[in-house]
Amino acid sequence: MIKFTENDVLVTTPVSPDAEDKELALQLAGKIGISFCPRGKNTISYLTHRCNLSAAIVVSSKQIHLVCQGHRYGFHPNMSLQRVLALKKGEKDRLVEAAQLKSGDSVLDCTCGLGADAVISAYAVGERGRVRALESSALLATIVRFGLLSYEHKESALLDAMRRVAVVNQDYAEALHELDTNSWDVVCFDPMFEKSFSDTKGIDLVHLLGSSSLPSPEVIDQARRVASRSVVIKDRYPGNFLKTIGAPIVSNSKRIWYGRLKSS
Numbered sequence: 001m002i003k004f005t006e007n008d009v010l011v012t013t014p015v016s017p018d019a020e021d022k023e024l025a026l027q028l029a030g031k032i033g034i035s036f037c038p039r040g041k042n043t044i045s046y047l048t049h050r051c052n053l054s055a056a057i058v059v060s061s062k063q064i065h066l067v068c069q070g071h072r073y074g075f076h077p078n079m080s081l082q083r084v085l086a087l088k089k090g091e092k093d094r095l096v097e098a099a100q101l102k103s104g105d106s107v108l109d110c111t112c113g114l115g116a117d118a119v120i121s122a123y124a125v126g127e128r129g130r131v132r133a134l135e136s137s138a139l140l141a142t143i144v145r146f147g148l149l150s151y152e153h154k155e156s157a158l159l160d161a162m163r164r165v166a167v168v169n170q171d172y173a174e175a176l177h178e179l180d181t182n183s184w185d186v187v188c189f190d191p192m193f194e195k196s197f198s199d200t201k202g203i204d205l206v207h208l209l210g211s212s213s214l215p216s217p218e219v220i221d222q223a224r225r226v227a228s229r230s231v232v233i234k235d236r237y238p239g240n241f242l243k244t245i246g247a248p249i250v251s252n253s254k255r256i257w258y259g260r261l262k263s264s
């Protein structure tokens with residue numbers, strides 16, 4: 001499985017960038033600590049080959065893509081649009097139910113990925129609530145943060161929720177260790193299992209940049225300390241991970257299972 005980190009990529013712009021594209025690309029390269037490579041009239045494969053790297057982050061003021069082997073991977077709202085629309089109609093969302101989210105809650109989403117679950121949490125907790133999404137991959141955090149802030153759609157409820165998610169590039173073990181006891185109402189995990197890869201449209205970016213590490217029992221203990229109410233963990237059928245950590249199952253379907261642990 002190919003995985004990209006900051007060491008494997010260069011940052012560039014589209015051909016004929018405007019001043020804003022260049023400025024943003026330079027800023028982003030500096031922030032993540034990656035070399036900026038002026039695009040000129042070159043193809044991405046020429047640039048990456050010349051720098052002996054395997055992929056490029058192509059930055060414009062409208063979007064950011066990871067480009068490798070002739071493919072472009074970008075931010076996508078995944079299922080968050082359909083889920084927001086369903087919630088608006090009064091239908092139930094399994095994450096919202098499992099986490100018992102209500103207006104004003106604070107949610108620490110430890111596994112941001114494309115941010116779809118974080119957006120649903122942000123919609124559920126509303127303007128009075130708070131959602132922070134942690135992502136260990138600096139590249140993914142950057143692309144998703146930019147995507148959540150700049151994505152355009154006629155559905156304002158989706159955009160409002162997207163804009164309220166604070167994406168932070170930090171490992172959850174480190175973050176949880178630093179956080180105060182009972183400082184968030186709910187802490188969530190959606191670890192990346194092998195089976196996640198083919199689950200949904202847009203997961204490729206997560207597949208290419210994300211980490212498939214699972215939260216250790218110590219991390220779960222820390223999460224229970226930080227959560228004032230509960231820790232919610234998403235698993236895949238047949239819930240083996242939930243069984244391993246002893247999390248009672250609160251929702252299951254053919255594919256996705258949720259477990260919930262009380263705060264400690």
Ligand SMILES: C[S@@+](CC[C@H](N)C(=O)[O-])C[C@H]1O[C@@H](n2cnc3c(N)ncnc32)[C@H](O)[C@@H]1O
Pocket residue numbers: 078110111112113114115116117118134135136137140170171172173190191192193196206209210211212213214
């Ligand atoms: C399956 S994805 C989550 C998908 C997400 N729920 C969504 O709606 O798009 C898991 C994400 O957790 C991230 N991750 C894995 N280990 C992490 C860690 N120790 N700290 C922070 N993020 C981590 C991965 O890089 C990956 O992006």
